[in-house]
Amino acid sequence: MSNLRYPATIFFAVVTLSFVLPVFYYPRLPEVIVSHYNFKNEPDAWMSKQSAIIIQSVTMAFLTVMFSCIIYFVPKLPKSWINLPHKNYWLNENNREETFLVFRRFMFWLGSITVGFLSLIIQEVYNTNITGKNKLTFAVWIYFAIMLVIISFLIIKMIIHFSKIDKQT
Template sequence: MLRKLAPLAFVVTTVLAVLAVVVAAVVLPERVPTHFAANGQADDWSSRTAAVTVLALITTGVAGLFGAVAQAGPKMSTEWMNVPHKQQWLDAGPEEEMRRRVRADAFVFGASTDVVVLSMTIAITQAARSGTDALPGWWFVVAASWVLFRIAHVVLMHRVRYRLERVVG
């Protein structure tokens, strides 16, 4: 199921992140807060053009990176793969299943990172348009949730998803 849902989630979150940048390009004021202190208050600003350019580069960079990793998974050398219990997978023979899982996990990493990029674009737009030049409180919840999700996903990958006995035993 993850094999089918992960690519779809990646495409949807990437499209939403790109749309957010397009909307930001239209609605951002000329002066945009682009760096924030730990308390969420802006401490540096950029022009709309610079802010939108950086947001677009981050959005396309994330999509390009994770999309390329997911597409390369089925073809790349196993030397480049960093998966739990890799040698056991190679010794036991289900290498194609390992490659499918690597591809799906790259899409999961990409989709979750797209959510952070999307939220960052929305938060910067909201901060710029609010007149407070401060990140909205919800953004910190999204950022913390992303960290917790990443930790949970990595633990799941190591303890469950790449346990070879689940495949051959």
């Protein structure tokens, strides 16, 4: 389990931060905030700050529960429900523990990246509303690119890991 300590700690730290952000921003936000921007980066939807905070909190709670359930329940699924290269090898008694350790680690990182990315985007929206600017900064696209690169790296790493099998067993 010690191999999970670091990714699990990061996941729960990011989740905690995602719930602290609204507490920090709420008093600084105007009563009505821009909640959506179109492809031209122009505001096209507004909502009360209370609604925005509630939606953010519910979204973060949903993501936290979803990733936690996936991490907990997938190892309990029947073998036939799991899609994996070399499934018989990776899900046999000798390799099952390692397989789900790798999977749990992957899901903790994916959850951290997802919740972290959404928190950064929401922070950008809040900062834009606080400063009175009507456009999001270019940082949103940088966050998006970083998220895609990291998720691609994680997926490739997983595919490579599960594509290898020990021919001696």
